[in-house]
Amino acid sequence: xxxxxxxxxxxxxxxxxxxxxxxxxxxxxxxxxxxxxxxxxxxxxxxxxxxxxxxxxxxxxxxxxxxxxxxxxxxxxxxxxxxxxxxxxxxxxxxxxxxxxxxxxxxxxxxxxxxxxxxxxxxxxxxxxxxxxxxxxxxxxxxxxxxxxxxxxxxxxxxxxxxxxxxxxxxxxxxxxxxxxxxxxxxxxxxxxxxxxxxxxxxxxxxxxxxxxxxxxxxxxxxxxxxxxxxxxxxxxxxxxxxxxxxxxxxxxxxxxxxxxxxxxxxxxxxxxxxxxxxxxxxxxxxxxxxxxxxxxxxxxxxxxxxxxxxxxxxxxxxxxxxxxxxxxxxxxxxxxxxxxxxxxxxxxxxxxxxxxxxxxxxxxxxxxxxxxxxxxxxxxxxxxxxxxxxxxxxxxxxxxxxxxxxxxxxxxxxxxxxxxxxxxxxxxxxxxxxxxxxxxxxxxxxxxxxxxxxxxxxxxxxxxxxxxxxxxxxxxxxxxxxxxxxxxxxxxxxxxxxxxxxxxxxxxxxxxxxxxxxxxxxxxxxxxxxxxxxxxxxxxxxxxxxxxxxxxxxxxxxxxxxxxxxxxxxxxxxxxxxxxxxxxxxxxxxxxxxxxxxxxxxxxxxxxxxxxxxxxxxxxxxxxxxxxxxxxxxxxxxxxxxxxxxxxxxxxxxxxxxxxxxxxxxxxxxxxxx
Amino acid sequence: xxxxxxxxxxxxxxxxxxxxxxxxxxxxxxxxxxxxxxxxxxxxxxxxxxxxxxxxxxxxxxxxxxxxxxxxxxxxxxxxxxxxxxxxxxxxxxxxxxxxxxxxxxxxxxxxxxxxxxxxxxxxxxxxxxxxxxxxxxxxxxxxxxxxxxxxxxxxxxxxxxxxxxxxxxxx
Numbered sequence: 001x002x003x004x005x006x007x008x009x010x011x012x013x014x015x016x017x018x019x020x021x022x023x024x025x026x027x028x029x030x031x032x033x034x035x036x037x038x039x040x041x042x043x044x045x046x047x048x049x050x051x052x053x054x055x056x057x058x059x060x061x062x063x064x065x066x067x068x069x070x071x072x073x074x075x076x077x078x079x080x081x082x083x084x085x086x087x088x089x090x091x092x093x094x095x096x097x098x099x100x101x102x103x104x105x106x107x108x109x110x111x112x113x114x115x116x117x118x119x120x121x122x123x124x125x126x127x128x129x130x131x132x133x134x135x136x137x138x139x140x141x142x143x144x145x146x147x148x149x150x151x152x153x154x155x156x157x158x159x160x161x162x163x164x165x166x167x168x169x170x171x172x173x174x175x176x177x178x179x180x181x182x183x184x185x186x187x188x189x190x191x192x193x194x195x196x197x198x199x200x201x202x203x204x205x206x207x208x209x210x211x212x213x214x215x216x217x218x219x220x221x222x223x224x225x226x227x228x229x230x231x232x233x234x235x236x237x238x239x240x241x242x243x244x245x246x247x248x249x250x251x252x253x254x255x256x257x258x259x260x261x262x263x264x265x266x267x268x269x270x271x272x273x274x275x276x277x278x279x280x281x282x283x284x285x286x287x288x289x290x291x292x293x294x295x296x297x298x299x300x301x302x303x304x305x306x307x308x309x310x311x312x313x314x315x316x317x318x319x320x321x322x323x324x325x326x327x328x329x330x331x332x333x334x335x336x337x338x339x340x341x342x343x344x345x346x347x348x349x350x351x352x353x354x355x356x357x358x359x360x361x362x363x364x365x366x367x368x369x370x371x372x373x374x375x376x377x378x379x380x381x382x383x384x385x386x387x388x389x390x391x392x393x394x395x396x397x398x399x400x401x402x403x404x405x406x407x408x409x410x411x412x413x414x415x416x417x418x419x420x421x422x423x424x425x426x427x428x429x430x431x432x433x434x435x436x437x438x439x440x441x442x443x444x445x446x447x448x449x450x451x452x453x454x455x456x457x458x459x460x461x462x463x464x465x466x467x468x469x470x471x472x473x474x475x476x477x478x479x480x481x482x483x484x485x486x487x488x489x490x491x492x493x494x495x496x497x498x499x500x501x502x503x504x505x506x507x508x509x510x511x512x513x514x515x516x517x518x519x520x521x522x523x524x525x526x527x528x529x530x531x532x533x534x535x536x537x538x539x540x541x542x543x544x545x546x547x548x549x550x551x552x553x554x555x556x557x558x559x560x561x562x563x564x565x566x567x568x569x570x571x572x573x574x575x576x577x578x579x580x581x582x583x584x585x586x587x588x589x590x591x592x593x594x595x596x597x598x599x600x601x602x603x604x605x606x607x608x609x610x611x612x613x614x615x616x617x618x619x620x621x622x623x624x625x626x627x628x629x630x631x632x633x634x635x636x637x638x639x640x641x642x643x644x645x646x647x648x649x650x651x652x653x654x655x656x657x658x659x660x661x662x663x664x665x666x667x668x669x670x671x672x673x674x675x
Numbered sequence: 676x677x678x679x680x681x682x683x684x685x686x687x688x689x690x691x692x693x694x695x696x697x698x699x700x701x702x703x704x705x706x707x708x709x710x711x712x713x714x715x716x717x718x719x720x721x722x723x724x725x726x727x728x729x730x731x732x733x734x735x736x737x738x739x740x741x742x743x744x745x746x747x748x749x750x751x752x753x754x755x756x757x758x759x760x761x762x763x764x765x766x767x768x769x770x771x772x773x774x775x776x777x778x779x780x781x782x783x784x785x786x787x788x789x790x791x792x793x794x795x796x797x798x799x800x801x802x803x804x805x806x807x808x809x810x811x812x813x814x815x816x817x818x819x820x821x822x823x824x825x826x827x828x829x830x831x832x833x834x835x836x837x838x839x840x841x842x843x844x845x846x847x
Contacts, residue, residue, distance in 0.1 A: 169745045181723050181729075182736035189736070220847060571739060596728060606694055613691075629690065631727060655703025 021062035021073065022050050030075055033084060033113050035201045035654040036150040037063040039515055040500065041159055047150050049113070051086050053077055081117070088114050093124035094147035102203040103382075106240075107511035109201030109552030110148060110495060131176070136184035138363055139192035140205055144176055147204035153177060153196030162475040163306070165190040179206075180573065189309055189572035191474070193302035193498040194356030194507025206355045207508055211387050215379045215450040217348040218261040225348045226336075228407075231272065231418030232354035232503040233381045235524030237370070237515070239510040240385040246520035248528050251400020253352075256388045258401060264452045266349070269414030271328035275299065276426040276537035276547065277411055278563050279321045281554035283427065283493055284435060284545035287466070292316050294469075294484065294491045297423050299323045301361035302498035304567065306474050311481060312569040312599055320564040324417065325366050329374030330562040332407065335550065344372055351378040354418070354506035357498070366565050376550050380508025404567040406542035407595045412443075412538045417523050420472040420502030421448040421455065424495045428459055428468070428537045438615045443535040450528070451501065451519065454480055455673050456491070472497040472505075513619035559654055571597075571631060589626050590664045592657065593643040604639035611654040625661070692717050695727055697732050704733040707743055720754045748803075753817055756792045756799035758837055761816040767807030776813060777802060779827035783834055797841065798834070801804040 004015040008028045018024040020043065025032045035047035041650050046066040052062045055072040059080070062073075069626055073079070091112060099105050128323050131290040134142035151168065154177060158164040165188050173321060197205040218224050234250040243249065249547050254265045282297050298319040307314055323332065338343045355378075361367070362375040381389070388395050402408070413429055416422035420492045425445045432440055447457035450469065456469045469491045471477050475497045483489040499505040504521040512518075529535060535544060551559040592608045594600075609629060632642045638650035644660040698711045700706040710729060715721055721744050730737040744750045748826030762768075762777045780786075780800055784793050792799040808814050815830055822833065 158736065158739075164738055167736065167738035167742040169738075169742050169746075171746045178738075180727070180741040188738070397683075583783065596729065601731060610691060629728070 003045075004069040005065075005189065006069065008074070015067045015069065018067055020353055021052055021060075021065045021067055023447045024067050025052065025062055025073075025075055026183050031101060032062060032075065032116060033150060035109060035113075036064065036152060037256055038152060038155075038199055038513075041152065041155040041199070044151050044155065046549055048087050051080055051083060051529070053080060054106075055172060056074050059083070060657075062469065063286060063652045068106075073519075076375070082115050085119050087119055088119045090124065091148045092119065092122045094128045095148065102146070102388075103206050103209060104146075104203035104313065109513065118449055120366070122598075124346050127173075134184050135208075136186035136409050137190065138186075138360045139208060140185060140197055141208050142177075142185060142192075142193055142205050142655055143203060143254060144178070145204075146202045148202055149175060149177065150201060151177075151206040152199040152201065156195040156199045157190075160473050160475055161191065161193060161306075162478045162648075163189055163191055163304075166196065177583070178617070183573070184594075187573065191305045191309070191475075191498065192357035192360045195450075195499060196507075197356065198499075198505075198507045198509075198511070200409065200452075201443070201513075202419055207380050207382065208359060210377050210379050210382050211390075214350050214387070217350070217377070223348050224263045224336075224340075224342050225261065225347050225350060226266060226332065226377075227252055227262045227350045227352060228266050228268045228271070228325070229334075229350070230268040230325070230353045230358075231415045231422075231502065231505060232356070232509065233352050233527060235521045235528070236354065236504065236509045237385055239512065240382070244520075245395060245517045246524035247523075250528075251402065252395060253384070253397040254403055255398045255401045256391075256395055260387065260391050261392055262350070265405045266328070266332070266411050267403050269410035269417065270327055270407045270540070270542065271331070272326035272414035272417040272423075272426070273411055273537035273540045273543050274327050274331070274563065275321055275417075277329075277428055277543060277547075277554050278425075279423075280320050280427045280430045280434065282319055282321065284431060286554065286644070287461075287492065293363060294495045297320055297493075297495045299423055300357070300497045300499075300503075301355075301415065302357040303463050303474065303477065303496045305357070305364050305570065306477070306498065308567055308570040309572050310478075314481070315569070317331065317566055320560075320566065322367075322563055322565050323358075323361065324414075325353065325378075326374050326556065326565070327563050329362075329367070331546070331550075333374060334370065334562060337501065339494070348376045351375050352381070352384050353378055354381050354503045354509045355499075356380065356507045358508075380506075382508055382510060385510070407541065410532075411534035411537055411540045412532045413535060414540070415532065416525050418503040419449070419553075420451070420497050420500075420523070421470045421495065422502065424448045424470050424493065426537055430538050431461060431538070431568040432459060433538065440518045440536075442672055444529075451522075453500075467491045468493050468495070469496045472502055474498050475502045496544065512526050540563055569635060584594075589624050591626045591628070591643075591645055591660060592661070593628045593633075594652075594671065595631070595633045595635075595639065595641040597631050597633070597639075600633075600639035600641055603640045603654075608640055608642070608654065608657075609651065612657055616652065616657065621661075624665070688717065691756065693728065697729070702733060703708075706734050707733065707735070707740065711744060712742075712837060720751045723752065726752075731817075732782075747799055747803075748774050752798060753792065756797050757816055758797060759799045759801065761801050761803045761806075763804075763806045763808070763812070763814040763816075764802040765809065767805075771812040773813040773814035775801075776827050780830060780834065781829055797837075 001259055005012050006015055008025055013024060013028045022037055033049040035361055036044045045061045050062045052058050053059050053074040099111055104465050131144040136371055154167050157166055166177050194207055197207055216491050217223050227231055235246050238247045239245050239247045256266045261303060265481060278556055286292050286295055296318045301323060307318060313497050332349055333347060338345060359378040362378050367374045375448050413426035425448050427657055428445050429443055448455060448470055453473060454471050458465050458467045469480060471480050496504060503519045594605055596605050612627060616622055635641050640652050642649045642652040642657055645664055647660055649656050693714055696710055700710050714725060726740050726744060727737050730740040762773055766772050784798050786800060791801055807813050813825050815822045815825045
């Protein structure tokens with residue numbers, strides 16, 4: 001078959017597997033400006049910057065047009081350039097141009113394209129009034145005044161994460177991106193992963209900044225400030241200083257943190273080694289009992305929140321292990337005050353994470369004891385870079401220094417946690433040796449590596465075949481869970497990371513619109529694993545010490561206190577209740593609330609409401625009973641759930657409800673009713 | 676007592692009705708717009724909580740349902756009045772002075788700022804972009820009834836007629 005060709009600006013270009021003209025034009029080494037095109041998201045065609053002039057057809061958006069044999073296109077005629085300039089000019093007219101003080105300033109695509117496309121003035125006046133910022137979430141800040149309506153965030157949330165916490169609302173000139181019913185992010189089902197911020201071309205959604213709190217702690221002479229650095233940070237921060245992507249910068253980070261005044265610099269990878277030991281033992285234990293399988297990993301707080309909101313039926317299957325960040329905080333706050341005599345109150349733990357959801361995780365009530373948080377502040381890779389710049393440190397020129405002992409010592413297994421598949425590989429390296437009682441000859445499990453959205457492998461543990469699955473992206477997780485629930489697939493252990501590629505693709509990482517960069521970061525972590533002397537968590541001598549001196553055994557009571565947690569169903573949208581039957585004149589009333597959240601809905605809670613209503617009508621009890629439908633009582637495992645005056649009835653039926661209502665009625669000293 | 680029971684029953688019926696509408700549409704998320712239309716026909720508007728319930732039932736994010744409900748001007752998230760007055764402000768009606776009619780009604784109904792509905796929930800005043808009846812511009816539609824070649828005076832007298840009819844109804 002002959003090659004299919006087309007002509008770009010008069011030059012021949014071969015058509016290979018390009019899905020659209022934009023990809024083909026870029027292959028021909030011509031940069032095509034765009035806000036709304038992302039190879040990982042659906043094609044949207046909204047920003048109109050990627051227009052091309054197709055001979056015989058006119059001007060079309062290249063992202064929405066398929067290449068055809070013999071097609072002749074022009075990409076940068078005067079007319080096209082003028083149209084692009086006007087598009088940017090119109091966007092800038094209503095944009096809040098506070099570029100100097102915007103956190104996105106160095107990586108803003110609007111700023112970059114305005115410069116590159118030669119927009120040197122804005123001839124139009126602002127027509128929109130200033131809208132309020134959404135500061136409700138600990139993870140993210142939404143600034144609608146900077147939004148250009150490209151829809152990238154909306155598609156990332158729905159297409160990558162299957163959440164859909166934000167969407168377009170209203171129409172025409174009053175269109176905005178917002179959570180349902182104009183609520184704030186903290187009130188809706190947002191899982192804090194920040195993928196919306198990762199794809200946002202402007203400063204309309206950005207990670208919330210916590211650098212000020214860290215500066216204050218560093219300035220306070222009474223405080224001992226220690227840092228933990230997550231694996232993914234070390235291979236990405238260099239990008240913000242012009243260093244080759246994927247370069248390992250851990251030594252320079254230590255030097256910089258010490259120069260800024262941190263007292264100790266430790267490694268979250270140490271805690272990742274600890275997680276490996278606890279989680280593997282938990283898994284082996286469940287496997288031997290044949291219960292609560294498959295085991296789902298729990299390192300990723302966005303996945304944990306997702307499970308708590310959408311998959312209450314799986315909460316028992318989630319590993320009870322805290323994430324490495326929280327394990328680190330718990331251990332440090334237990335060990336350091338004892339060893340050094342510092343008051344717990346004066347010990348400040350700062351996490352440096354590639355992640356926005358970690359900011360929310362650190363504030364969860366489960367991780368605060370007697371008013372003291374396990375982790376005090378969480379800053380992202382981006383924030384660390386800005387602190388380094390603010391300190392005037394010449395990062396590129398720094399000589400590396402080593403992490404502090406003992407909690408700065410890690411094995412390669414703890415480092416690869418930052419990659420999707422890393423947790424699984426670390427667990428395999430330990431489980432294989434522990435269960436089979438033989439040493440691994442080769443420590444890497446390349447089957448769990450790669451960039452496919454769902455990967456699987458199996459390994460023989462003591463003669464039993466154990467099946468693993470690795471997913472990143474919550475939409476992929478949902479697809480996998482569907483397969484498991486329908487019986488199409490079976491696994492023993494499942495690793496889920498919310499961000500595509502794992503933590504290296506987190507929203508706190510340097511902003512990049514180049515997908516290829518992520519694989520450089522991934523490679524950086526695997527290379528680091530190769531360079532380290534130890535590759536298996538169980539060989540970490542300081543972890544062995546920790547068990548000897550503190551926990552005695554994995555899964556011991558003390559280990560459970562410090563290293564494990566529990567989960568609860570969570571409502572997706574706060575404050576939602578539907579009043580079905582209510583009499584405002586009545587003095588004393590019995591309040592019946594029936595859950596109509598997804599789980600109870602499936603268990604026919606809606607027909608239960610009908611039955612209850614019918615009962616109330618038949619017995620003429622309308623004057624003393626209110627019936628409400630509520631969204632999720634956060635007890636999904638026991639559905640359908642009903643509350644009668646605060647008394648919870650699980651697996652509720654009409655008979656059970658009536659029994660409790662009668663009970664209440666007799667207390668209200670009114671008549672007793674029989675069915 | 677009897678009256679309040681009737682109110683309660685109507686609330687219960689509303690919920691039943693929403694379930695029935697969902698049932699009739701087979702819980703198909705592709706039928707979101709017909710579902711919203713049917714619910715609005717029933718309720719006269721789309722209450723937030725019913726929208727959340729529809730989203731949960733159809734397994735789509737509430738933000739998506741909210742997006743659709745706020746996109747189409749046919750849908751309203753606030754209760755509308757018993758009489759919905761639509762003033763056409765398409766090009767033909769606009770040229771034939773539809774705005775003075777709009778302003779006259781606004782004053783007559785004491786609607787201030789962006790308020791569209793009177794406090795007694797009797798009237799809602801809105802503009803529409805074109806009713807396709809340009810030959811008889813300017814056009815005012817009250818509920819389903821079309822009134823042609825309107826002036827502020829003619830429109831005010833229509834409203835007065837409604838007010839008298841309503842007063843008589845209450846007395847009766």
